Amino acid sequence: MGTRDQTVGEARRRVAENLRRLRKERGLSQEAMAELAEFHRTYVSQLERCVTNISLDGLERLARALSVDVLDLLAHIG
Numbered sequence: 506m507g508t509r510d511q512t513v514g515e516a517r518r519r520v521a522e523n524l525r526r527l528r529k530e531r532g533l534s535q536e537a538m539a540e541l542a543e544f545h546r547t548y549v550s551q552l553e554r555c556v557t558n559i560s561l562d563g564l565e566r567l568a569r570a571l572s573v574d575v576l577d578l579l580a581h582i583g
Contacts (some may be wrong), residue, residue, distance in 0.1 A: 513555045516579060520564070523578045525553045527571045541570035 528538045528549075535553070539546040543566060551557040552567075559567070568575045 517555050517558060519580065519582055520559060520578050521553050521555045522582050523580055524549075524567060524571075527573060527577070528553075531571065538567075538570065542566045 524538075528535070533541070535549045536546045538544075539549045542549070542563075544563070548557070552559055564575055564578060568578055571577075
């Protein structure tokens, strides 16, 4: 892993990986995911790459769009 990976928090990494996994399980592109959550497509990409943080309100929007509990986006990766 690069230097950037070492500075990214565990919660952000979990959201990124769980978002990507859940989105792909549902057969959604980043663009389709963004539309469902009412985000810009580039924002979904940034979240999945750990480039940006997400607010609690945004986390709820993602969870609602994926029909999961917010805790599913924060679940331990393992």
